[in-house]
Amino acid sequence: MSKAAIPQVKKVKNNSKTWEILCSVRLAVIIIVIMAVSCVLGTVILQQKSPEEYAARYGAGLAKFFAAIQFTDIFHSYWFSFLLVLLCVNLGCCTVKRWRNKVLMIGFLVTHISIILILIGCVVDLLTGVKGGVNIYEGKSVDYYLTRPDYKKNPLGFQVFCDDFLIEKHPPKYKLIAYVKDKDKQKAVPAKVGKRNSVSGTNYAVTVKDFIEDAEIQQEPINVSDVPNNPALYIQLSEKGNVTAEGWLLAKDRNWYSDTQRDLKIDYVWADNAEKHEKLANAAGKSTKPKLDITIEGKNIVKSVPVEKGKKFSIDGTDFIIEIKNFALDYSKRLVPLSEQEPNNPAVMVEISGPQGKDSRWSFSKYPDYQDKAHQVIYKDVKLLCSVPENFSDAKHRVRIVQNKSGKKTISYIKNEEVISINDWELNKSYNVADSELEIRVIKYFPSHGLKKSVVKRVGGHEGHNHGPGEHAGNPAVLIEMEGPRGKVAEWVFAHTPPHWYPDNNFAVLYEKSGMEIKDYKSILRVVENGKTMVTKTIEVNNALKYKGFVFYQSSYDPEGERYTGLQVTKNPGLLVVYTGFIMLCIGIVFIFYVKPFLRRKLKKGKKIEEYYSEEEMLAEHIE
Amino acid sequence: MDFMLKLTLYVYCAAIVAYIVREVWRAKSMRWVAFGVLSSGFILNTILVLTRWSEAHHAPMSDKFESFVFFAWSIALVYLIFELVTIFIVKVHESRIGIIGALQCVLVAWMICSALQADSTIKELPPALQSNWLVTHVICYFLSYSALSMSFSAAIVYLIHRWIFSGKQKVAEVVESGIQLKKDYSFDKLAYIAVSIGFPFLTIGLITGSIWAKGAWGTYWGWDPKEIWSLISWLVYLTYMHLPLMLPKTNIKKSFRPILLSIILLIAFPIVLFTFMGLHKLPTSADSDHIYAE
Ligand code: HEM
Numbered sequence: 074m075s076k077a078a079i080p081q082v083k084k085v086k087n088n089s090k091t092w093e094i095l096c097s098v099r100l101a102v103i104i105i106v107i108m109a110v111s112c113v114l115g116t117v118i119l120q121q122k123s124p125e126e127y128a129a130r131y132g133a134g135l136a137k138f139f140a141a142i143q144f145t146d147i148f149h150s151y152w153f154s155f156l157l158v159l160l161c162v163n164l165g166c167c168t169v170k171r172w173r174n175k176v177l178m179i180g181f182l183v184t185h186i187s188i189i190l191i192l193i194g195c196v197v198d199l200l201t202g203v204k205g206g207v208n209i210y211e212g213k214s215v216d217y218y219l220t221r222p223d224y225k226k227n228p229l230g231f232q233v234f235c236d237d238f239l240i241e242k243h244p245p246k247y248k249l250i251a252y253v254k255d256k257d258k259q260k261a262v263p264a265k266v267g268k269r270n271s272v273s274g275t276n277y278a279v280t281v282k283d284f285i286e287d288a289e290i291q292q293e294p295i296n297v298s299d300v301p302n303n304p305a306l307y308i309q310l311s312e313k314g315n316v317t318a319e320g321w322l323l324a325k326d327r328n329w330y331s332d333t334q335r336d337l338k339i340d341y342v343w344a345d346n347a348e349k350h351e352k353l354a355n356a357a358g359k360s361t362k363p364k365l366d367i368t369i370e371g372k373n374i375v376k377s378v379p380v381e382k383g384k385k386f387s388i389d390g391t392d393f394i395i396e397i398k399n400f401a402l403d404y405s406k407r408l409v410p411l412s413e414q415e416p417n418n419p420a421v422m423v424e425i426s427g428p429q430g431k432d433s434r435w436s437f438s439k440y441p442d443y444q445d446k447a448h449q450v451i452y453k454d455v456k457l458l459c460s461v462p463e464n465f466s467d468a469k470h471r472v473r474i475v476q477n478k479s480g481k482k483t484i485s486y487i488k489n490e491e492v493i494s495i496n497d498w499e500l501n502k503s504y505n506v507a508d509s510e511l512e513i514r515v516i517k518y519f520p521s522h523g524l525k526k527s528v529v530k531r532v533g534g535h536e537g538h539n540h541g542p543g544e545h546a547g548n549p550a551v552l553i554e555m556e557g558p559r560g561k562v563a564e565w566v567f568a569h570t571p572p573h574w575y576p577d578n579n580f581a582v583l584y585e586k587s588g589m590e591i592k593d594y595k596s597i598l599r600v601v602e603n604g605k606t607m608v609t610k611t612i613e614v615n616n617a618l619k620y621k622g623f624v625f626y627q628s629s630y631d632p633e634g635e636r637y638t639g640l641q642v643t644k645n646p647g648l649l650v651v652y653t654g655f656i657m658l659c660i661g662i663v664f665i666f667y668v669k670p671f672l673r674r675k676l677k678k679g680k681k682i683e684e685y686y687s688e689e690e691m692l693a694e695h696i697e
Numbered sequence: 698m699d700f701m702l703k704l705t706l707y708v709y710c711a712a713i714v715a716y717i718v719r720e721v722w723r724a725k726s727m728r729w730v731a732f733g734v735l736s737s738g739f740i741l742n743t744i745l746v747l748t749r750w751s752e753a754h755h756a757p758m759s760d761k762f763e764s765f766v767f768f769a770w771s772i773a774l775v776y777l778i779f780e781l782v783t784i785f786i787v788k789v790h791e792s793r794i795g796i797i798g799a800l801q802c803v804l805v806a807w808m809i810c811s812a813l814q815a816d817s818t819i820k821e822l823p824p825a826l827q828s829n830w831l832v833t834h835v836i837c838y839f840l841s842y843s844a845l846s847m848s849f850s851a852a853i854v855y856l857i858h859r860w861i862f863s864g865k866q867k868v869a870e871v872v873e874s875g876i877q878l879k880k881d882y883s884f885d886k887l888a889y890i891a892v893s894i895g896f897p898f899l900t901i902g903l904i905t906g907s908i909w910a911k912g913a914w915g916t917y918w919g920w921d922p923k924e925i926w927s928l929i930s931w932l933v934y935l936t937y938m939h940l941p942l943m944l945p946k947t948n949i950k951k952s953f954r955p956i957l958l959s960i961i962l963l964i965a966f967p968i969v970l971f972t973f974m975g976l977h978k979l980p981t982s983a984d985s986d987h988i989y990a991e
Contacts, residue, residue, distance in 0.1 A: 097943075097946075098939050098942040098943040098946075099943050099946065099947075101939055101943075102936055102939055102940060102943050105932050105935055105936050105939070106932075106936060108932055109929050109932040109933055109936070112925045112926075112928055112929045112932070113929060115920070115925060116922045116925050116926065116979050117979065117980065118980075119980055120920075148920045195918070204915075204916065243821040246818070246819065246820070246821065248816070248818040260814075260816075261816035261817070261818055262817070262818070263817065263818045263819070268699075270699070273813070273814075587816075587818045587819075587820055591823070591824065592821065592824070593824050593827070594824060613824065614824035614825050614827070614913055615824070615825070615827065615828045615912050615913050616912075617912070617915070624915060626913075626914065626915040627824075628914060628915065641914065641915040641916075642915075643915045643916065645917075648911075648917075651917065652908075655904045655907070655908065658900060658904060659900070659901055659904060662896070662897045662900050662901070663897055665897075666893045666894070666896065666897045667897065
C-alpha cells in the first residue's frame with residue numbers, strides 16, 4: 074500500500090508544479106517577450122520569399138539556417154503557433170487559478186478571456202476560413218475564386234457577375250517640388266499664387282506669380298527685322314465677301330495652303346533676283362510630276378518614268394510590262410480624291426506583268442523597303458522607288474505669290490497648268506482668282522518673321538481631343554519665380570513637364586500632380602444561383618457584398634483600363650468569436666483602468682490602504 | 698500656413714524655456730507663466746488643425762504632415778490636462794512635474810519641426826482611408842501615444858533622479874526630510890499612471906484598426922509591418938503591466954525593480970515612435986499598404 078501511495082503523492086506534486094508554471098506570470102512575461110522579439114524578426118527578415126531570394130540576400134548558409142528554423146515565414150511557423158497555444162493555456166490557467174468572486178476581478182477575467190476568444194477565433198478562421206481573390210471582367214461572371222497565396226481554383230457554388238465597374242476620380246491637384254541638388258534637399262509646396270517658399274537651409278526660393286488652370290502655348294508671329302531672312306505673309310481668302318480662310322504662309326517653311334473643296338492651292342515663294350522671279354512666277358504651272366524609278370537587280374537596268382495613272386511601259390531587255398495602276402499622295406486616304414490628299418505617305422501601285430504572271434504592289438516613297446503584305450511579290454529582283462516632289466499638287470486652280478529682294482511682288486493665277494495671269498500685288502488689296510468667286514488679299518508682310526511664345530488660357534476647340542468628351546481636366550501652368558545666387562528668374566512651367574532648372578543647375582522645380590487621383594472604385598455585383606438572381610449590390614472599398622458566408626471586398630482594379638474588377642474573397646466563420654473578443658477586451662480594459670480604481674474607492678471608503686489592497690495589487694499598481 | 702506653423706514652433710520652444718525656468722526658480726507665478734505659454738502654443742496648434750480640416754475636407758490625420766501636427770496637438774492637450782489635474786484635483790503644487798512639461802514641449806517642438814519638413818500639400822484620401830474608423834482609430838492612437846510619451850519622460854526623469862541621488866538615498870531615509878525627495882522619486886508612479894491612461898487607448902486603437910482593416914481589405918490581421926509593430930508596442934507595454942506581479946518572485950533587489958520598469962518604458966516609447974514614423978526603413982515595408990506614402 075505504502076509503495077503505491079508514494080508515486081501518487083509524487084504525481085500530485087509534479088502536476089501541481091507544471092500547473093504552477095502554467096499559471097505563472099513569469100511564463101506570461103517570457104511568452105510575451107519572445108513574441109515581441111519574433112515580431113521584430115518577422116519584419117526585419119523578409120517573409121514568404123523564394124529560397125533563391127534568401128540565398129541572394131543573406132548568403133547560402135544563413136538562408137538554409139533561416140529555412141530550417143522557419144524564420145522565412147515566422148507567423149505561420151510551428152513554433153509561433155506553439156507560442157500562441159502556450160499563451161492561451163497560460164491565460165486560461167491563471168484566470169482559473171486567480172479567479173475570486175469579486176466585482177473588482179471582472180476586468181481581469183474579461184480581458185483574459187477575451188484574448189483567448191480572439192485567438193480561438195483566429196484559429197477557426199485559419200482552419201475553416203477562406204482567403205482568396207478573383208478578378209471579374211466587366212459583363213462577365215465567375216463561379217470560382219483563387220486561394221491565396223497559392224492561387225488554387227476553388228468553386229464558389231454560385232455565380233458572381235460584374236455588371237459594371239466604375240472608377241471615380243478627384244479633379245487633379247497640383248504641387249510644386251523644389252529640389253536643391255548639392256544639399257539633396259527636397260520640399261513640396263502647394264502651388265498657390267503669391268506665396269514665397271524658401272527651401273530651408275539653402276538660399277533658394279520659389280514664388281508662384283501666376284496660374285492658368287488650362288493653359289496652352291500660343292505662338293504669335295512677329296517681325297524681327299526688315300532684312301528678308303524669313304519672309305512671311307498673312308493672307309486672306311474670301312468668297313462673295315465672306316472670309317473662308319486666312320493664315321500665315323512662310324516662304325521658308327510652310328509655304329503652301331491647299332483648299333481641297335475649291336480645288337485650289339496657294340503657294341508663296343521667295344526669289345533671290347529678278348531673273349529667278351520671272352522663272353518662278355511663270356513656271357508655277359508645270360509642277361513636277363512624281364516619278365517612279367524601276368531598277369532590275371543583276372541586270373543593271375534602271376528606268377525612270379513619270380507617275381501617271383494608267384500608263385504602261387515595257388522595259389527594254391526584259392519581258393516585263395509595267396503598269397501604273399494607282400497613285401496616292403496619302404496612302405491612308407487613297408480612296409478619297411487625290412486633290413484632297415496631303416503628301417503624308419505617297420505611294421504608287423504598280424502591276425508588273427512578266428513570264429510568271431502578274432505581280433502587283435504598292436511602293437511607298439518614304440518606305441522603299443516596305444513590302445505590302447496584301448500583294449504578292451513574284452519578281453523580287455524588280456525594285457521600285459517612287460519619289461514625289463515637295464511642291465507636287467493635283468489642284469486645278471493654283472495661285473502663286475512670288476517676291477524678291479528688289480521689291481517686286483507678283484501674284485500668278487494658273488489653271489490646268491497654264492498661267493492665266495501675272496499681276497503685281499499690294500498689301501491690303503483684293504485680287505480675283507480668275508473665273509471663280511474667290512478673292513485673295515495679302516494683309517501683312519513680315520520680311521523677317523519670328524515667333525513669340527506666350528502662355529495663355531486655352532479657349533475651346535479641344536473637346537474630344539485625345540480623351541472622351543467631358544474628361545478634359547486641363548493642362549495647368551504656373552508662372553514661377555526662382556530665386557537664388559544668380560538673382561530672380563521667372564518662367565512659365567507646365568504640369569507634367571521635366572523639372573525646370575535654375576541657371577546655376579543646382580536648383581530645380583517640378584510641377585506635378587499631388588495625391589491620390591482615384592476617389593473611389595465600385596463594382597455592381599450580381600449573385601446568380603441556379604439561374605436566379607439572388608442579390609445585386611454595388612460594392613466599394615469599405616462596403617462589401619456578403620452571400621452564403623462569403624464576403625466580396627472591392628480590393629483592386631485593372632490598372633490599364635477599367636476592364637476588370639479585383640475582388641478579395643473571404644469566409645471568416647470565426648469572425649463572431651473574434652469580434653466578441655474585441656468587444657470584451659475593450660470593456661475589460663476600460664474596466665481595469667478607468668472603472669476599477671473609482672469603484673474600489675467607493676467600496677472601501679474609510680478603510681486603510683493596507684486593508685483593501687492585496688499585496689500583489691499594490692505591487693501591480695505601484696502603491697506604496 | 699507655413700508662417701503659422703513656424704509661429705507655433707517658436708511658441709513651443711518658448712514653452713520649453715519657460716518650463717525649465719519654472720523648474721529652477723520654483724515660484725508659483727512661474728508655473729502659470731509656463732502653463733500660459735504652452736497653452737497659447739496649444740491654441741495656435743488647434744487653429745492649425747482646424748484650418749487644415751476645413752481646407753482638406755477630411756479629418757487632418759491622413760498623411761505625414763497632418764499626423765505630425767495632430768500628434769503635437771494631442772501631446773500638448775494631454776499634458777495640459779494632466780497639469781490641470783495635478784493642480785486642481787490632486788492639489789500637488791510644489792512637485793517637480795515641470796520637468797516633464799519641458800520634455801513634453803521638446804517632443805511637441807520636434808513634431809512641429811518634422812511637420813515643417815514634410816510635404817504639406819493637401820492630398821485626396823485613397824478609398825481605403827475614407828472611413829469613419831479612420832478618425833476613431835487615429836484619435837485613439839494619438840491620445841495613447843501622447844500619454845505614453847509622458848510615461849517616457851517620467852521614466853527618464855526617474856532614472857536621472859535615481860542616478861543623482863544614488864549615494865544620498867540612505868541619508869535621506871535616515872534624516873526623514875525625505876518628503877520632497879519622496880515626491881520626486883514617485884516619478885515611477887507617475888509613469889505608471891501615464892501608461893495606465895495610454896495602454897487602454899493603445900488596445901482600443903489596435904482593435905479599431907483591425908476592424909477597419911476587415912472592412913476595407915477583408916482581413917482583420919494580415920501580418921503587415923505596421924500591424925506587427927503596433928502589436929510589438931502593445932506587447933512591450935503588456936510586459937510592463939505584468940512585470941510587477943512577477944518581480945517579487947524573482948531575486949531581483951526591491952530597489953532595482955522600478956529602475957527595471959523605467960528602462961522598459963525607455964525602450965517602449967522609441968518602439969512606438971518607430972511604429973508611427975520609422976517603418977519605411979524596414980526591408981519588409983515594400984509590400985505594405987499602411988505606410989504613409991512619401
Ligand atoms: C490587455 C491585456 C491584458 C490585461 C489588461 C491584463 C490584466 C491583468 C491583470 C489586471 C492582472 C492581475 C489580476 C489581479 O488583479 O490579481 C493580470 C494577471 C495575469 N495576466 Fe494578464 N492581462 C492581459 C493580458 C495577458 C496576457 C496576453 C497574458 C499572457 C499570457 C497574461 C497573463 C497574466 C497572468 C499569467 C496573470 C496572473 C498573475 C498571477 O497569477 O499572479 N495577461 N493580468
